[in-house]
Amino acid sequence: IIVDxxxxxxKQREILAxxxxxxxxxxxxxxxxxxxxxxxxxxxQAKRMSAYLLCPLYMLKTISxxxxxxxxxxELADIFNVTYEFMKYRLSLIWGQxxxxxxxxxxxxxxxxxxx
Numbered sequence: 001i002i003v004d005x006x007x008x009x010x011k012q013r014e015i016l017a018x019x020x021x022x023x024x025x026x027x028x029x030x031x032x033x034x035x036x037x038x039x040x041x042x043x044x045q046a047k048r049m050s051a052y053l054l055c056p057l058y059m060l061k062t063i064s065x066x067x068x069x070x071x072x073x074x075e076l077a078d079i080f081n082v083t084y085e086f087m088k089y090r091l092s093l094i095w096g097q098x099x100x101x102x103x104x105x106x107x108x109x110x111x112x113x114x115x116x
Contacts, residue, residue, distance in 0.1 A: 010083045017050035025049060051090040055080045060094070 001019045003012050026042050055076075063071065063079065071079075077087035 008083075010077075010081055010086075013054065014050065014082060014086050017053050018046045021046040021049040021053065047089070048093065051086070051093055054082055055087065055090040057094065 001016060001023070003016050003019070005012070007015070022042070025045055059080075060076075063076075073087050073091065074084055076091070077084050080087065082090075
């Protein structure tokens with residue numbers, strides 16, 4: 001696996017994890033595949049597995065948040081050393097929806113499902 005060292009460190013980690021997941025999940029030579037649904041599915045599988053690898057649910061659940069506050073996506077990205085976009089993707093896998101649809105009002109969250 002070769003990763004461009006000119007990229008930001010967090011992006012390098014994400015690419016390395018995704019490519020590693022391709023090695024674990026997919027066998028054979030995909031060079032002859034034309035861009036189609038099979039390659040799209042493989043890309044999505046590797047991206048999803050890399051999200052599980054870099055931001056495991058058991059670790060997300062152990063983060064203690066004071067009751068009078070909450071972590072932002074940026075803060076969680078810092079904790080897990082991934083990009084904002086990657087953390088947003090990981091959280092969307094947990095809640096099964098676009099995080100832009102979640103609203104906070106007076107400390108209450110609306111439009112999401114708890115990970116408990």
